[in-house]
Amino acid sequence: MLKFDHVSKRYPEGSDVLLNVSFHLKRGEMAFLTGHSGAGKSTLLKLIAMMEFCSRGCILLGGQNLNKVTEREIPYIRRKLGLIFQDNKLLYDRTVFDNVALPLIVSGYGYKEIGRRVRASLDKVGLLGKEKKYPLTLSGGEQQRVGIARAVINKPEIILADEPTGNLDPELSAEVMHLFEQFQNVGVTVLIASHDANLLKRMGHRILTLDHGQLKVG
Amino acid sequence: MMKRKARQSKNKARNAFSDKSQTYLHIHAHALFSSLGRIVKNTFTSVMTMLVMAIAISLASGFYLLIDNMQQLTGDIESTNKISLFLKPNVSDKSGRTLAEKIRQNKAVDKVVLITKKQALKEFKEYSGFGEALNVLEVNPLPTVIQVLPKNTLDDLQAIESLMMEFKHFNQVDFAQLDMQWVRRLQTMMQIMQRGVLILTLLLGFAVLLITGNTIRLELQNRRDEVLVAKLVGATYSFIQRPFLYTGFWLGFLSGIIAWLLVSIIMLLLQSPIEELSLLNGRAFELSYFGFFDIISLLSITSFLGVLGAWIVLYYQLQEIKPK
DSSP states (O other): OEEEEEEEEEOTTSSEEEEEEEEEEOTTOEEEEEESTTSSHHHHHHHHTTSSOOSEEEEEETTEEGGGOOTTTHHHHHTTEEEEOTTTTOOTTSOHHHHHHHHHHHTTOOHHHHHHHHHHHHHHTTOTTOTTSOGGGSOHHHHHHHHHHHHHTTOOSEEEEESTTTTSOHHHHHHHHHHHHHHHHTTOEEEEEOOOHHHHHHHTOEEEEEETTEEEOO | OHHHHHHHHHHHHHHHHHHHHHHHHHHHHHHHHHHHHHHHHTHHHHHHHHHHHHHHHHHHHHHHHHHHHHHHHHHHHTTOOOEEEEEOTTOOHHHHHHHHHHHHTSTTEEEEEEEOHHHHHHHHHHHHSOHHHHHHOSSOOOOOEEEEEEOTTOOSHHHHHHHHHHHHTSTTEEEEEEHHHHHHHHHHHHHHHHHHHHHHHHHHHHHHHHHHHHHHHHHHHHTHHHHHHHHHTTOOHHHHHHHHHHHHHHHHHHHHHHHHHHHHHHHHHHHHHHHHHHHHTTSOOOOOOOOHHHHHHHHHHHHHHHHHHHHHHHHHHHHHSSOO
16 A cells, blocks of 8 residues: 655755655554654655655555656545644634535535535544534644544545644543544554554554664564 | 336436535635635725725726727817918908808818908907907907818818918918818827826736735735645645635726726716816717726726736745645
8 A cells, every 4th residue: 555665855955854764554554653753754754645755765655656646646646645633734713514524625525425424524533513613612632533533534545643642641642543443444554653652562553663764673 | 126226326426416516616606705705804904905906997997088088079070170261361351251252162172161350259259258358459350260171082181281282372361270280189199198098007907916916925825724734635726726816806806896986986076177168168078987898898807807916926826835
């Protein structure tokens, strides 16, 4: 599903953020990406989301080489991704419903379909009944779950989460992680960047460790 | 059973299609009205912007209207390629009448009007407002005038001029004047003014373009987060730029309407002095306002400029919002 082949990323003004990174995630696999801050976790995720492009090597997503994607194709590939950010990236002047519905709206779904799917998605993250609230009236954990509901509403093939539990207490973190496992169980590939070592060990999934931009084996 | 299933799936597909096409219309309607809503919400800024645009537009369209009115005015006198023959002061009315008769015999002449000294004085007193002053004079200073209107077939200047030269050689004639010359001069001046107004219009149109562009640029900055999130969930370029294009449309359209109102108010203010002037000139002059098609084309042009200004800014600025 996702294959990194000797990928390096260098910003014009600095040293290598990622160096010779290679790994392969199978369809339906769940993996954690860990490492000290500045190790390149976010950069790696940004490469998959085409927010950045790699300097060397190639990334295959569902068999498609991301280096050869045209600008016009990017939106359509992004629709297959479920992106979750540490800062949620919710729109605070819109209701929970509108936030979650956004991926469907930009894809041109019908309104009946959107309403149905938004409710299903909110139900999944345990927020059914809060459609009409504004994000700021929700707790941090609830906001994060709105972000997750938005990420999964398009039935993505792969979920990418950057520190999804960064602002949550251990109990909520475990809850959110459990949610990701549920998506994995229905065949979604999941890649989560996190530095919460204890949590990761308990979960018992594959762990990719980055150290100064290089992938450590083991 | 199979048939029913097929029919059901067909219906389902049709429903999905109509749901989607409805959504498409809905998205456009939503972009159209939400951008209007934003303009209304930021009342102060939008009103300021639109007033600036409206002033630029009303300057351009006001000048056009002015030219249009002046053309009507000069259009009335265009047909008068009249030759005026001013007779020498010592020529008597009788001798003038004989000369007028002689000229009337000329094949190229359509009409001859004789204005005797007395008539001239009377007319002058009536229209000039110097009546009292003229009473003081003991002698009538005005000459006898013969107005000659050449036949329509003589519409080129050279032929009329040679005819005038012919009349000039009569002993009684002091000097001859071709009225068409000042009409020509006026027309040339009008052409210069028209060109000036055209250049001015282009400049003002450019100003409208820049104002919309700048407004859209600010709007884009304010909604940067929204654009970013939309991009990340897979919004296409056209989806992102749509609401901004509609904002440009509304700015252009609404300022066009304000400009129309402004010009109408100015015209109303000018109407009574112009009516007085036309009464003084002894001719009824109907001030022309914007017609239906003028308004339609005014609004189309301003709306188009609004959308174009927005489009140009979006083309350059959306690229700068990373990621792509």
